[in-house]
Amino acid sequence: MAETNRSGIATDQDRFRNLEDIDVTADRSPVLRLFISLTYSVVCAVGLIGNLLVFFFIRVKQERRTSKINVFILNLAATDFQFVLTLPFWAVDIALDFSWPFGHAMCKIILSVTVMNMYASVFFLTAMSVTRYWSVASALKDRTRQGGSCSVKWVCVVLWVLATIATAPTSIFSTVTNVAGEKLCLLRFPEGQHWLAVYHLQKIIIAFIFPMIIVSISYLLLLRIIRRRGMKNNSRLRTQVTKSVTILVLAFLLCWMPNHAITFWGVLVKFNVVYWDRTYYMLHTYVFPITVCLAHANSCLNPFIYCLMRKEFRKKLRDLLRSIHVLSCHRVLPRGGELSEPVKKMEKTVHFQQFIIILCFCNENFCI
Template identity: 30%
Template sequence: MESATRDEMVCNQTAAWDWVYTMQPAYMSIICFLGVIGNSFVLCVFCLQRRHSSVADIYLSNLAAADLLMVLCLPFWVTTIIHKFHWRFGEPMCQLINIVIGMNYYCSVLFITAVSVDRYLALTRPLSQGRKRQAFWARGICFSIWIAGILLSFPALLFRSVEYFPDLGIYACYVAYPHQGWRLRYNMTVNIVGFLIPVPIVSFCSQKLRKYSRNSVERKAEYLVLVVLAVFILCWLPYQILIFLDTLYYYNIISGCTWVHVLDISNQLTTYLGYSNSSLNPFLYVIVGKHFKRR
């Protein structure tokens, strides 16, 4: 019985990874194509408009730029997964690509937070903002968000490397933490900074906006922020759950070889589901953003 069970588990794991090798490259290619077209279009609309950009425009254009940078990195991983995770682009590109991808996650959620806080302050305290809401300050905040995104994704530079795995016959681009404490720090940073702090802030601002929205334009702006947040949560919540489960595994609350394989495969699926958020945002602007459509 035990031998048959093990054989069945190996068969299921092999079938699952075969599915990843087959489906993920096609799925990622679609994300890449739609993301490049959509985010390039959004940036063109924001950059070529004649009137001065509003504070919200600056945040949303930076969000589009972050999304565009991320989807431009996906072809490297498409090629890698097709070759069963054999990395062909050298260690510097391994580090650079993963810094950009990691930076996108933090920058995206922080730009969404900045937009929602700006809309909340603009409606609830219109006379107290003064220079703080000027484009100069918005660009300074965006610059700070980019720096924060780089710093938060810095472990990709410190611990990402290309190593040869003789059992698999491949050179893999992977994270090799010097000790497991770094793994726990990464998990907590993703859960807290990337989700538990910004999502309640955006939700609070959105709820308050309903009370202060005076006209249809303000209500549509609030609705766009809500939809962007909802899609972000739908795309990234499975990854957040996975990271939480990985933390439980770290503390041996869950254990066993089955969980190792479940977490490994789920990491692939939830990560690229999250990446699809970068290709969906431009279409949300067009579908939901009436002001953007007029431009």
């Protein structure tokens, strides 16, 4: 029995050692595949709704010129919206045991869009953290705003261009490859695993390490300013800002770090710095897909994480739910078919509160 187990392990190792140069995630668990497919479906639905709300109310319902932060939020919503549109394709791919049914062209398009929007999303989150710090620092120094919207729009253009450039290797080397009789959509570099390792190392550095350093420094400087400038006696405000900043940084860290940690292990394996072993195989096969789910979930969390943590938004949400409850309990039509004046006033209040809550997505006074 032990001999059978060892031979089974050896077979798996021989099989997947030969696939190191094309970066295959080999999972045979129907339960895990079903879980990931359902997770992608939920993330897609929630992400579509959340990002559409952000996009609609910033672009259509804005009552004044879009602020710097809102320009970044709008671009973040656009990139996250595009990202979640790719999830149904990956859900089908995983449900079919990683057998790609959509053809070579769609493989290139979907894989490229996925990677490009991953880069763009991280870039815009980073730009927002820098903008928050710079806005507070400038306000405290009484600096006047100089062409903010124009410069921010150019920054967004540059970030989209950088995301496109970073995605170029994916667009070039993504392909449909036959592996063990199955058609897989993946990256295949001509020189094998070393170039694939370089590709993953680039992704870790550009999409995680540098942004994490910039985000952390920006928020630490922001907290330093708050503690030093005019807020020394306002412990409640300091606590609120500290909590909000902590949530933002932790959300970014927890969503992306597990995925990049396992990816980095794979980089070390491909460079022969550490040995390929059963632990790596099990982790890459069964844990890595879950970390991908967690990273993808960041795209549906982004629209909410910047508002749900705010006290103003939570208060307006409670007021709205309370008003809807009262309205549903007391909405009675008199004989003439007209609503009574108190109910009409209550209805107007509910509509106004709905509008206020939605504004949290596009008003920087509500969002951090």
